[in-house]
Amino acid sequence: MNNRIIIIGGLSAGPSAAAKARREDEFADIKLFEKTADISYATCGIPYALSGHIASREKLLVTDVEMLRKRFKIDVHTIEEVTDIDIDNKTVITPIGEYPYDKLVFTTGAKTFVPPITNLEKATNWSACRSLGDFDHIMKDGLVDSVNHITVMGAGLIGVEVAENLINVGKKVTIIEGGATVLPMWQPKFSAFAQNVLEDKGIEIIKNTFVKNVIVEGEKIKQIDLGNGKFLDTEFVVMSVGIKPNTELLLKKGAAAIGNGALIVNQNMETSLPGIYAAGDNVSIENLITHQADYLPLGTHSNKGGRAAGFNSVGGNEKLFGGYKTAIIQLFDYTLARTGLGPRDLEKAGINYKKTLIVAGSTPSYYPNPQDITVEVFYEDSDFTILGAEVFGQVGVDKRVDVLSTAIYAKLKITDLPQLDLAYAPPYSPAKDPVLVAGYVAENVINRGCSPLSVEELHQLISENEEMYIIDVRNPSERANGQFIESSINIPLEDLRENLHKIPIDKPVILHCARGMRGYIAAKILAQHGFKNINNLAGGFKIWKEYVRQYPMVFSEVL
Incomplete structure (x- = not known):
């Protein structure tokens, strides 16, 4: 008898599972059930279709029912909702009939969470x-x-x-x-x-x-x-406060799940129920850093998980090891991206970490229209293994975050970054790519260089009226129109050596420039002249200015 495969859900993971199952087993009896009239469309593209950036509704359709039927020989049932599953007798039930299966692939996705709002x-x-x-x-x-x-x-x-x-x-x-x-x-x-x-x-x-x-x-x-x-x-109101996995059919059968209802699956995408696989926004997968089940509802995992579940349903052994929260978003002319664990998750997991933040050019300063990129990398305190990163800028953010995501998967250390052989040409990158610069800056700290101070830490110190000496080593023209940190003293880097006598030896000294490099050079000069308590503001005034727009200074009262 041919394998009888039933797939419930036709959005992303379901068609991926169906197509892979068919490629691997030409003779399997594969049925796909979708409760709506639409299958395999780009949910993530909908916001861009609203503005016409994606030209039409039809462009959102990744495949169609007839392609699945004719090219892949899938028995597609649209507008036919599966209302129950008899796991003992391996049967799915719809208002139209009952259908037996040997393997079931559950790809029902998630639905928008609508909070309780009166009226x-x-x-x-x-x-x-x-x-x-x-x-x-x-x-x-x-x-x-x-x-x-x-x-x-x-x-x-x-x-x-x-x-x-x-x-x-x-x-x-x-x-x-x-x-x-x-x-x-x-x-x-x-x-x-x-x-x-x-x-x-x-x-x-x-x-x-x-x-x-x-x-x-x-x-x-x-x-x-x-x-x-x-x-x-x-x-008009658009509701986008979160999603909830569509897993009720299996939860009531005793399927294991995490707190939000997302099903727990192994690397072969098998649920805790025999003969039932699951993939997509209705499952959790392993976080490869914490090694805990995590909810990562993104199209990449949905498609990869669907492919693995489909192959394994016809006897394959494909694995999806997990993920680690890599994400990216366009913000008009800017891009924001992340990968791995950030400070909140690292602290929650009890992982001791260090961080390095740099502001560097995405392309060389001599190339037309140079743009800055901000990269912050989090790494393990003792062995320097990269744990996460966040990236922001106008040019090249996608390239850098993908390099850092790959570094996390490969378990590279932050000290490995300067050794990477990354592509270089002026239209794409400086000779020292920002990823390499992040590694160099971390090495400077690891090798007993100047300790960086984050804008968050400086913000707290100033708010609490801590005693310190803030030196702005930029040129006076850069401080025009109020572009400076309150209470900072201006000693341009080129004049620093002639003004060492003005700097208190017994107070913490905070140095900053525009982006960080001149502050670092100033810190090296002071250290070699006997100053001990020195910090360089990571990212300089550029990061400070952006941060205090959302977190204005509030000073503690001095009693």
Whole structure:
């Protein structure tokens, strides 16, 4: 008898599983069930289709039913929802019939989480942004001339992408976020960089606000209750506060899952239930750094997991080892990216770490239109193994984060980075690529060089009125128009040696320049002249200026 494979879910992982299963077993009986009329479309592309950057709805369709039927000989059942699974008798049940299987691949994805908001059920002018049906709703009722202001609830990846594209078609946009930062996958400092860009492009951002009530008139949301007597006028709402795995069918059968309901699978994508595989946004996979089950709902893992589950359902042995939270997002002319673990996750995992932050050119300073890139790398305190990184800039962010992601997978040390043989030509990179520079700066610290001080640490020291001596080694012209840290003393680097007598030997000395290099040189000079307590501000005034836009100075009272 031919293998009987049933796949539940037709978005991303499901068609990937079906196609791989067919390539490996020409004679298997493969059925795919999808409860809607649409299969295999690019959910992640929907925000860009709202603005027309992706030209049409049809462009979102990765494949279609007829291709699966004719090219891959898949028995596709659309608009047929699986309502139950008899795991003892290996049968799936739909309103139309019952279908036996030998192996089941569960790829049901996730649904938008809609928080309990009073009166929301009375309104029609709101939508999630996760399906083609959502896309159709937003295009029909949101992106019309009569709608001027749209509110996006949630400042995660999809919410921010939606907001950007709505601005690009001329809408006024407000983002409401329940947490303290936008894009909370990133540490607060890099989230601040992102928020600065969004606000500069005209997006209003309201944080630390959980909406509990909306004002509805004639089935339309007219105002959003922000609490404390404040209301926001709006004409359409896009809901993007999070997602919830669609796993109820297997959870009630006893399938193992993590706290949010995402199924636990092994490296072969097998669930705890015999003969049942799962892949996509409804599963957890191993975090390759913490070695714990983690929820990483991204298209890369969905497609790779679907491929592995499909192959293994017909007798293969393909593995998906896991992931480590690599992500990237476009922010108008900028890009923000990350990989591995950031400070919050490292501290939660109890991992001792160091960090190095650099600001460097993405291309040589002599090449037209040079742009800076900011790279912060986190590495293990004792053996220097790279644990994570965050990257921000206008040019070359994707290249650098992928290099660092590969370094994490290979378990490279930060001291290995300067040895990488990266591609070099002036249009693409300086002779010392920013990734290499991050390694050099870390080596400087490891080899008893100047200790870096983060902007977060300096912010706290100043706020607490700690005694210290802040020296700005930039040129006086760089301090024009208030472009300096309050209480800093200006001694240009070229004049430093002649002014050593002005610097207190008994106080902590904080040095800074524009980006970090001149501060480092100044620190080396002071150290060789007998100064002991020296720190160089990582990233210099450039990072400080961006950080304090979102975290203004608040001084402690001196009693």
